[in-house]
Amino acid sequence: MATVMHLNLRVDQTQYIPQIRQVPGYDYVHLVRKPEYMTDITLLNDKVYYLSEIFSPEDYVKKKHISLMHAHHGQLGLLLLPIKDKTKIPLVTSIRGRDATLANQPVGYSDNIKMLFDRGERFFPVCHYLAEKVAEWGCPLEKIRVLYGGVDLNQFVYRIPLQGDSQNILSAGRLVEKKGHSILIQAFHKILDKFPKASLTIIGSGMLEEPIRALAAQLELGDSFRLLEQVPKDRLQQEMARADLFCAPSMEASNGDVEGIPNTIKEAMATGLPVISTFHAGIPELITHNKEGVLVKENNVDELADALEFMLSNRNKWKTYATAARLKIEQKFNLQKQLQKQAEYYDELLGG
Incomplete structure (x- = not known):
């Protein structure tokens, strides 16, 4: 089973945990930048590591059997580029709302994100609207794969709308x-x-x-x-x-x-x-x-x-x-269907 090294903003329930830990056919290493971003201790396990612990990228990916890297925001993709350069491991980056804008971005973000588009293998915008935005910024169309965020239908159970007089x-x-x-x-x-x-x-x-x-x-x-x-x-x-x-x-x-x-x-x-x-x-x-x-x-x-x-x-x-x-x-927008699509996108890169 191939292992994907993921980097996201925080370790908590709102931060795409299924897209890191439940992708069918793939194991994971879950990276977070600093201890203060480990915000939900119930999600801590022996596959969670800090980015600062990686002193030798080549040794790390060999030891952890990493086949692919996945950054869950544009800025995080930029943080993984040095590791990609040293290891030649493919890099995919999810694109979410602010990633496709200059809102509150650091100086030089526009140039840096274009560099990421050039050097990264795949980009997963969370909707077609954002796919069009990153294409306008220069991301090659052949690198773009829309990946919707999914809902766990077992957790969010359907019920008929309330028919009383409450408002x-x-x-x-x-x-x-x-x-x-x-x-x-x-x-x-x-x-x-x-x-x-x-x-x-x-x-x-x-x-x-x-x-x-x-x-x-x-x-x-x-x-x-x-x-x-x-x-x-x-x-x-x-x-x-x-x-x-x-x-x-x-x-x-x-x-x-x-x-x-x-x-x-x-x-x-x-x-x-x-x-x-x-x-x-x-x-x-x-x-x-x-x-x-x-x-x-x-x-x-x-x-x-x-x-x-x-x-x-x-x-x-x-x-x-x-x-x-x-x-x-x-x-x-079924979570299981979207996770399966995510696995298929990984397979494209790894020949699975």
Whole structure:
């Protein structure tokens, strides 16, 4: 069995653990840069190492029987290039939202990422939108393979949309500008007069926590609004089970940062939650407007408020949306299918 050496940002449940540890037919070595990035100790095992421990790349890859390297962000691909140069081991790099932008990137990133495109063997953008972006930057088309992030369908179990009179809206994601939470809060405020029993819960943590709390207080949302810190997957599933609608108002941030396709939308669709999102980045690859859910223009309070009102006023449409959404996940965003595709992409390089 071939072994792939993976480098990702952190060792925690949000950081692509299945794409590192569950690829069929492949063993793994899981690298992280520093001890402080070992954030979930339950994931620590004898295959986790620190990048700084590699003093002799040639000896290391021989000892660990490494056949392939996989960096899970563009910047991490750059960190593995010196090892590639010394060992001639093939390198693949996943491309996620910010990787295909200059948002908060270090000086020289554009030139360096083009060097990575030239020297790396394969690039796995997480949606076709990002594939087009890296192609525009100069990545050769023959090196690009789209690899969607998948959902564990055994973990996110489908249930028919709730048919009571509750009006609980849920959103989840890091509290950063591109997630659009401030737009959602303003849209929610606009519909409260018509739907006084509605509630909004946002799950996440990040640099915008205080501005979000301040906005909710300014709009006097009171008990209709909850902001929960980032929660484990099982708690997220519980919140999804209690929710009526899921809303992901993703948008391009002022610094140019964008999404790929948020995993929380896929998870909500898998569980049968009707979804409202935006025509942003790769999201239209996941949701066809008025088929698997409802999409609106990004960064638009009025359109989002209209969509919330439409969904809350047309509960009879929810089952149709939810059924189509679950089918889309099963067909194109099933974790097991995407892991098998990942293995096939590895096989291309290794002659498997």
